[in-house]
Amino acid sequence: xxxxxxxxxxxxxxxxxxxxxxxxxxxxxxxxxxxxxLAVDLGRGLDERMVTQRVxxxxxxxxxxxxxxxxxxANLTAIARDLAIGNGLQDADVHAELVHDFPNSGDxxxxxxxxxxxxxxxxxxxxxPATFTVGSEAVAVVSGEQPFAPPCFLALSSGNDALxxxxxxxxxxxxxxxxxxxxxxxxxxxxxxxxxxxxxxxIRNDWGTLTASSLRFxxxxxxxxxxxxxxxxxxxxxxxxxxxxxxxxxxxxxxxRSLIGTFTAISNLANPTTASASNWDFNWSxxxxxxxxxxxxxxxxYNVPAGNYTIGQLNVAGGITVNFASGSTITINxxxxxxxxxxxxxxxxxxxxxxxxSGSSGIRIGNGTLHIGSGTVNFSGTNIKGDGDVIVNAAITxxxxxxxxxxxxxxxxxxxxxxxxxxxxxxxGNFQVNEGIDVGGNSELSFGNGNVLIGPRANGNAISLAGSxxxxxGDGTFSANGHIVTQGGSRIRFPATTNHLINGxxxxxxxxLFDAGRYTIAGNFTNGTGGTVWPFTSPxxxxxxxxxxxxxxxxxxxxxxxxxxxxxxxxLNLAGGARTKLIAPSSSVPGGQIREMxxxxxxSANTSWAAGSQSIFVGTVHVxxxxxxxxxxxxxLSAGQCFTVIANxxxxxxxxxxxxxxxxxxxxxxxxxxxxxxxxxxx
Numbered sequence: 001x002x003x004x005x006x007x008x009x010x011x012x013x014x015x016x017x018x019x020x021x022x023x024x025x026x027x028x029x030x031x032x033x034x035x036x037x038l039a040v041d042l043g044r045g046l047d048e049r050m051v052t053q054r055v056x057x058x059x060x061x062x063x064x065x066x067x068x069x070x071x072x073x074a075n076l077t078a079i080a081r082d083l084a085i086g087n088g089l090q091d092a093d094v095h096a097e098l099v100h101d102f103p104n105s106g107d108x109x110x111x112x113x114x115x116x117x118x119x120x121x122x123x124x125x126x127x128x129p130a131t132f133t134v135g136s137e138a139v140a141v142v143s144g145e146q147p148f149a150p151p152c153f154l155a156l157s158s159g160n161d162a163l164x165x166x167x168x169x170x171x172x173x174x175x176x177x178x179x180x181x182x183x184x185x186x187x188x189x190x191x192x193x194x195x196x197x198x199x200x201x202x203i204r205n206d207w208g209t210l211t212a213s214s215l216r217f218x219x220x221x222x223x224x225x226x227x228x229x230x231x232x233x234x235x236x237x238x239x240x241x242x243x244x245x246x247x248x249x250x251x252x253x254x255x256x257r258s259l260i261g262t263f264t265a266i267s268n269l270a271n272p273t274t275a276s277a278s279n280w281d282f283n284w285s286x287x288x289x290x291x292x293x294x295x296x297x298x299x300x301x302y303n304v305p306a307g308n309y310t311i312g313q314l315n316v317a318g319g320i321t322v323n324f325a326s327g328s329t330i331t332i333n334x335x336x337x338x339x340x341x342x343x344x345x346x347x348x349x350x351x352x353x354x355x356x357x358s359g360s361s362g363i364r365i366g367n368g369t370l371h372i373g374s375g376t377v378n379f380s381g382t383n384i385k386g387d388g389d390v391i392v393n394a395a396i397t398x399x400x401x402x403x404x405x406x407x408x409x410x411x412x413x414x415x416x417x418x419x420x421x422x423x424x425x426x427x428x429g430n431f432q433v434n435e436g437i438d439v440g441g442n443s444e445l446s447f448g449n450g451n452v453l454i455g456p457r458a459n460g461n462a463i464s465l466a467g468s469x470x471x472x473x474g475d476g477t478f479s480a481n482g483h484i485v486t487q488g489g490s491r492i493r494f495p496a497t498t499n500h501l502i503n504g505x506x507x508x509x510x511x512x513l514f515d516a517g518r519y520t521i522a523g524n525f526t527n528g529t530g531g532t533v534w535p536f537t538s539p540x541x542x543x544x545x546x547x548x549x550x551x552x553x554x555x556x557x558x559x560x561x562x563x564x565x566x567x568x569x570x571x572l573n574l575a576g577g578a579r580t581k582l583i584a585p586s587s588s589v590p591g592g593q594i595r596e597m598x599x600x601x602x603x604s605a606n607t608s609w610a611a612g613s614q615s616i617f618v619g620t621v622h623v624x625x626x627x628x629x630x631x632x633x634x635x636x637l638s639a640g641q642c643f644t645v646i647a648n649x650x651x652x653x654x655x656x657x658x659x660x661x662x663x664x665x666x667x668x669x670x671x672x673x674x675x676x677x678x679x680x681x682x683x
Contacts, residue, residue: 456482514561584619
């Protein structure tokens with residue numbers, strides 16, 4: 001009965017809908033109001049979070065600045081709290097702490113966390129708690145610098161012996177790091193550096209000494225238990241270190257490499273235009289065509305007045321003097337031969353085919369054009385040519401103590417050989433030799449400002465200087481389509497120009513002056529100098545070379561270059577007892593030298609430095625694919641200047657290698673953990 005009544009009641013309720021809508025609305029109203037209240041409260045929370053985030057950012061930067069000044073982490077929270085109050089956040093919980101190795105290994109940062117309680121208002125209708133938490137966090141890097149000094153020796157190999165010493169070899173770089181991606185192996189006597197770093201390998205020490213503020217290694221540190229000449233345990237950091245080549249993607253270097261092997265094309269020389277005519281023979285029994293020029297009966301002197309003369313062959317006999325007056329144009333078709341005592345051409349234009357022989361006494365030619373075509377050309381004795389172009393489409397040989405002095409103008413020769421104590425001096429003007437220059441012992445070639453174009457001989461040499469041979473060039477563009485080879489005791493001075501183009505090896509065994517600019521070499525640069533130092537005063541021009549170079553003393557050094565960048569397809573090999581001073585530029589020149597880059601090559605050939613103990617290198621030597629070995633004497637620095645080496649592997653097997661980080665390396669590695677001067681938000 002009870003279950004029957006209950007069933008009837010339930011059925012009645014199912015079919016009775018009176019007041020249903022009102023009931024549902026009444027039950028839903030608190031939910032709707034509570035939802036709206038929650039949305040309002042959450043909006044208040046978002047607004048407050050924006051406030052706390054702004055204050056957290058400000059507090060993190062301020063606390064980081066305070067830490068940078070005091071280096072004291074104990075007061076960070078108090079400082080951050082004061083900054084929060086000062087920014088209008090009175091009732092918040094503020095906490096600050098020092099964070100290590102964030103965002104990168106070696107970084108230090110200040111982290112500030114601000115939390116604040118906000119009351120729920122309308123949301124409490126649906127049972128929300130009395131308050132909810134709003135929080136913000138900010139992190140400011142105290143110093144973006146690495147906790148080690150920038151490297152001045154950086155080996156990029158990840159293998160064993162990436163950087164090593166052996167024998168008496170040492171690295172001595174107390175102001176910078178000695179670093180390698182792979183293993184550092186001190187099997188020699190000493191590595192002294194601000195920091196010694198194996199980025200992805202081990203540091204191994206044998207009997208020698210390691211002196212550094214820190215040892216950093218990715219795997220382990222190996223050292224005999226009896227050897228205490230190493231940094232203490234608290235100076236050893238067992239963690240990997242990211243090491244990279246800061247020049248790897250340098251656009252200036254890529255552009256410079258694209259010019260390797262280029263040179264300025266040399267125009268072919270041509271013969272002058274001459275015509276057939278009768279011969280002129282100046283002798284003791286002259287023919288009718290020259291007898292009228294004789295100074296008198298039986299005279300040994302002939303005076304040719306101004307005029308235009310077409311001559312087949314011009315011969316001057318011994319003991320005869322011939323003077324051509326200024327204002328003449330003279331063409332000689334079948335050669336000139338002088339056996340006389342004196343031949344003087346005034347200010348004339350002289351065109352000669354068929355050979356040219358000045359005779360043992362030489363000749364004098366005034367201002368005007370001298371154009372000699374193919375044939376045998378010899379300048380013997382003392383020869384003087386005034387201003388005006390000199391074009392010789394033949395091989396010139398000057399020997400036996402002879403000389404040729406030329407004034408200003410273009411100077412163009414098929415080839416030029418000077419030997420036996422002879423000399424050639426030319427004034428300003430372009431200087432072109434199509435088939436190479438040879439300067440023998442105690443002989444000299446010297447010319448003034450102008451563009452220089454030199455082609456190769458059959459042996460591939462564009463310039464060859466024998467022992468004690470000398471070549472001094474004025475300033476102007478320079479292109480040599482061939483090798484440059486100098487022997488011991490020789491001297492060469494290169495011009496100042498934007499880019500020197502050398503399509504071949506440069507092998508310097510004598511002394512050399514490299515004036516400012518880039519040197520683009522399609523080959524190796526080998527220096528085996530020693531014993532022939534600067535300065536030197538030319539006995540033929542009176543010019544003293546090498547006392548200073550671009551404001552830097554060159555005295556006492558064999559090879560000197562200032563404001564120079566060498567870009568090679570090969571490598572730099574040093575040998576002998578040279579005293580070398582090579583200084584990279586402090587700023588770049590468009591199309592020319594590159595800031596702080598002393599030498600760059602992508603060659604994989606080995607690099608050997610076995611130079612003497614007095615070398616000074618300033619700048620970066622960048623041979624990232626080459627294995628560099630330094631032996632012999634020391635590599636030193638100028639005071640206050642930098643020297644950085646980047647190679648695949650670096651070995652010091654004798655003497656000391658000293659370095660200091662250049663600015664490009666400092667920029668890449670953040671300046672070396674010295675406290676820094678940049679603070680920034682990172683989160």
